[in-house]
Amino acid sequence: MRWWPMPERLSAREILALVADEATFSELPGRIREPKADGPLGWQGYDASRARATARTGEEESVVCGTASVKGAPAVLIAFEFGFLGGSLGERTGDRLEAAYHHARAHRLPVVPLIATGGSRMQEGMLALSQLQRVARESALTREAGLPQIAVLRDPTTGGGWATLGAGADVVLALPGAQVGFAGSRVRPPDADPAAYSAGGQVAVGSADAVVQPAELRETLGRWLRLLTTPAQEAPAPPALGTAGLPATGWDAVQRARSPQRPRAQAYLDAYFTRRLDISGDRCGGTDPDGMLCGFGERDGRTVAYAAQTGAATRPAGYRTAARLIRLADRLDIPVLTLVDTPGAANDAEAERQGAGAAIAEAFGAVASARVPITTLVIGEGGSGGALALAAPGNTWATPDSYFSVIAPELAAAILKRPKDEVEATAEQLRIRPQDLVELGVIRGIVNHLP
Missing domain, CATH: 3.90.226.10 (2-enoyl-CoA Hydratase; Chain A, domain 1)
Structure with a gap:
């Protein structure tokens, strides 16, 4: 050596x-x-x-x-x-x-x-x-x-x-x-x-x-x-790695998305890229390694950037790192893949002190203003604005074991002052299943959906 x-x-x-x-x-x-x-x-x-x-x-x-x-x-x-x-x-x-x-x-x-x-x-x-x-x-x-x-x-x-x-x-x-x-x-x-x-x-x-x-x-x-x-021309949506069949009810969709056995971002990135390198940090004093993975990867000899939520609540530094990634990719003409998987943005007192609202706004702005193609795949939980901040308007897809909701069903029931035994019915009313989202026009389609 x-x-x-x-x-x-x-x-x-x-x-x-x-x-x-x-x-x-x-x-x-x-x-x-x-x-x-x-x-x-x-x-x-x-x-x-x-x-x-x-x-x-x-x-x-x-x-x-x-x-x-x-x-x-x-x-x-x-x-x-x-x-x-x-x-x-x-x-x-x-x-x-x-x-x-x-x-x-x-x-x-x-x-x-x-x-x-x-x-x-x-x-x-x-x-x-x-x-x-x-x-x-x-x-x-x-x-x-x-x-x-x-x-x-x-x-x-x-x-x-x-x-x-x-x-x-x-x-x-x-x-x-x-x-x-x-x-x-x-x-x-x-x-x-x-x-x-x-x-x-x-x-x-x-x-x-x-x-x-x-x-x-x-x-x-x-x-x-x-x-x-060496930028790619586009970032195609990855195939689904989990369960192929569609959920029967809204609560079934929630349970499948929350299952510990469901594939997470790491598995999707490993399957999608030949090799990849991460960037780390928001350049403002923070990192979110448990909530957000960002970087650039090689796919078919060309480069795609990625910002992937890991299933945890995303912290302000995670949103700022994702925004940094998207702006850099946009400047270098590199298409972006985002993976949505979070119960929502972190909302504890420390997150508020770290500027949660401003960080989420920064992510929304980076996605909205990007000139390069952005493709989004919802691979698990799509919890409220904390998930939507990374979703590409008009080019968001979902896996069969995911859901996307304005708010978690439990929180929706609490806000509506409903008893706990009505959480499942609330999930159904929210129409959060992948097939509901297609029908509503919220997403383009379901990847690897087998009828």
């Missing part, structure tokens, strides 16, 4: 060699301004510091930019050299980054920032900090052009580099043990929890998607690049 150095020991050239296919990296020349004596502020000793950094690293600036193939997928790679003044951003760094993004858009290539930076260069003052605006604009233009950006967080990823190239990417991967946070170790409060500034900590709160071992980085990046650049 090959030994890899710790993340902080990887130079720009080492991370490029780790990621790029052999002999495919070609450095971009870029437009680099001539340095002024001791920089734009005339900072005494700055020239000597840059000279030492060049002697130590062999680089003339803190980033190395070029094109390469990653497991056969072409991309623009941006590798930070932390040994050059802490990988800090200055005017010449901004020049190189701008040129790299221009090249990516001109040649329709995805961008992969391999970040290791301590932030903006103090010896250039506000001129250094303003490079973040240049970087943010280039990233935004690349996003508008429909090109994916996949960031890799090395050690350390702090300051403006994290707040632009890192956190602003479509998919965020991190090397294990990397320090990741807006505040670097020298400027944090003395009582700060170091776990909050780690790669694992950022994944836990939904600010990054996954921690990837160095030995697996090229393969993982290659898979992400292929998935985000």
